[in-house]
Amino acid sequence: MNAWTNIKAIVKRELGAYFSSPIAYVFLVIFLLLAGFFTFTVGSFFERGEASLVSFFTWHPWLYLFLVPAIGMRLWSEERRLGTMELLLTMPITTWQAIVGKFLASWLFLALALALTFPVVITVNILGDPDNGVIVTGYVGSLLLAGSYLAVSCMTSAMTRNQVISFIVAVLILLFLILAGFTPVTDLLSRFASPRVVEVVAAFSVMTHFEGFQRGVLDARDFVFFASVMGFALFTTGVIIRSHRAG
Amino acid sequence: MIRVENLKKAFGPKLAVNEVSFSVERGEVLGFLGPNGAGKSTTMRMITGFIPPTSGKITVGEHDMLLNPLPAKRLIGYLPENAPGYADMTVQAFLSFAAELRGLRGDARKKAVSRAVDLCSLENVLYQHIDTLSKGYKHRTCLAQALIHDPDILIMDEPTDGLDPNQKHEVRNLIKRMGATKAIIFSTHILEEVEAACSRVIIIDRGRIVANGTPEELKARAANAGAVCVRVKGVSSAALAEELRRVAGAGKSEVLRDDGGDVEIRVYPESAWTNGALTANIASLAAQKKWQLEQLHTEEGRLDEVFRSITLPDTVKAG
Numbered sequence: 001m002n003a004w005t006n007i008k009a010i011v012k013r014e015l016g017a018y019f020s021s022p023i024a025y026v027f028l029v030i031f032l033l034l035a036g037f038f039t040f041t042v043g044s045f046f047e048r049g050e051a052s053l054v055s056f057f058t059w060h061p062w063l064y065l066f067l068v069p070a071i072g073m074r075l076w077s078e079e080r081r082l083g084t085m086e087l088l089l090t091m092p093i094t095t096w097q098a099i100v101g102k103f104l105a106s107w108l109f110l111a112l113a114l115a116l117t118f119p120v121v122i123t124v125n126i127l128g129d130p131d132n133g134v135i136v137t138g139y140v141g142s143l144l145l146a147g148s149y150l151a152v153s154c155m156t157s158a159m160t161r162n163q164v165i166s167f168i169v170a171v172l173i174l175l176f177l178i179l180a181g182f183t184p185v186t187d188l189l190s191r192f193a194s195p196r197v198v199e200v201v202a203a204f205s206v207m208t209h210f211e212g213f214q215r216g217v218l219d220a221r222d223f224v225f226f227a228s229v230m231g232f233a234l235f236t237t238g239v240i241i242r243s244h245r246a247g
Numbered sequence: 248m249i250r251v252e253n254l255k256k257a258f259g260p261k262l263a264v265n266e267v268s269f270s271v272e273r274g275e276v277l278g279f280l281g282p283n284g285a286g287k288s289t290t291m292r293m294i295t296g297f298i299p300p301t302s303g304k305i306t307v308g309e310h311d312m313l314l315n316p317l318p319a320k321r322l323i324g325y326l327p328e329n330a331p332g333y334a335d336m337t338v339q340a341f342l343s344f345a346a347e348l349r350g351l352r353g354d355a356r357k358k359a360v361s362r363a364v365d366l367c368s369l370e371n372v373l374y375q376h377i378d379t380l381s382k383g384y385k386h387r388t389c390l391a392q393a394l395i396h397d398p399d400i401l402i403m404d405e406p407t408d409g410l411d412p413n414q415k416h417e418v419r420n421l422i423k424r425m426g427a428t429k430a431i432i433f434s435t436h437i438l439e440e441v442e443a444a445c446s447r448v449i450i451i452d453r454g455r456i457v458a459n460g461t462p463e464e465l466k467a468r469a470a471n472a473g474a475v476c477v478r479v480k481g482v483s484s485a486a487l488a489e490e491l492r493r494v495a496g497a498g499k500s501e502v503l504r505d506d507g508g509d510v511e512i513r514v515y516p517e518s519a520w521t522n523g524a525l526t527a528n529i530a531s532l533a534a535q536k537k538w539q540l541e542q543l544h545t546e547e548g549r550l551d552e553v554f555r556s557i558t559l560p561d562t563v564k565a566g
Binding site: 092 | 292295296297298299317318320321323325327328329331332333334335336340344345347348349350376389392
């Protein structure tokens, strides 16, 4: 009867939904292939001659840009399309439990995808002597990054019964969150605006806050940033669902 | 068990439900009738807590659905319109999930699932995915979900929609059986269903309750309810009509058939209280006059006539 058992029931169902269709396996394969491609080909892992996973983590904001909305887009739009939302929300659970349950299930799934990149950690440890602490913070940052993206996708998914629209809107919002702190964009911006404005804009970007984690720095401000993106997006999800029900 | 007071729901400028009030007690089966778009589904969605009303009060058990939704929702089993279900789940997993959200664990959950499966005859499709089910099975799966926790209150939006005649019959019997111990609300536009299963009927039209009573009471509102049909051989229609006019309690009459010596006349009672008495009076007149009586019966009135006369827009009624 308590909140946690309800959330657990929803997490279990959502995870089951991923694995009962080939989507989960296709996603995992694509994710791992792309992660490898970015690390070794685009990020020139070998040519760098460095015992670090910089070339692995650097690309995560871009890799997630398309892959995370692909996971998150069905969360609520599918419920609305099938009409199961009516079933779910007339059960003796709160809307928050449903939102959190769905979010956690997808986040766990992304965590699994991320965990399956472990061979790259083994590779770098065989080839050299990397700072494994930095690798751990990199993974923590990457997980938080994925969670933030996912919360945004969850929000856009609640807006529409059409998964494609949900996907596109999520990508657009995430693109903004990336570009606000993407070096070419900030360079461009600093030509017109004072450094202070550039700094404020960049502070909204996931790039700025993900950077510290890649360098092995755990800054409370970065945690707060990712937590507030997730909190805000999930809160907005609740507001959207409520306003839909109110008509 | 359910009390609804002055319920109102506006979608933008459109008032979908307007000042609806009624209550349902344990042991009652309430049928919701109304044309499409009359506000039946909207009302049910508000009672089950899916959408909040614009104004009004909903009490389920002792709990206010708006202020204290969780305990109120616990009492309700709900079958939404079109019987939705998670396409990618098996029937077994779906019911198990529903039971879990209803707070059933371990053995209690297994028992609840197998009871619901029995009740809705789902044994054959237990491990099939919901999107591969036929419409009838899909409907019953969703019904099983609503029954999983043996709720005190059952709310069903068109429970027999899309079922074949045998399944309809089964569902109706199920409703009747459960109606003895639960408070049930279901909507339909099949009138015979109302007569077969309901102890009370509410007709909703354009968001308002336009009739509320037992099926018998509603039928009595039909224009020809309580009228007596007399069929006699070997008389002229004019003569028979003249005789019938003099019967105590008889009002207007109309000739239904006049085949030269085979006459059928419908006599309307003067007022409703002469019901029954009129038939007896006519019968004794027939015996006295030694008519060759072919047929004599009191008309009950038909629900569909009442439904149409109540819900048709005034312009159509006039024409």
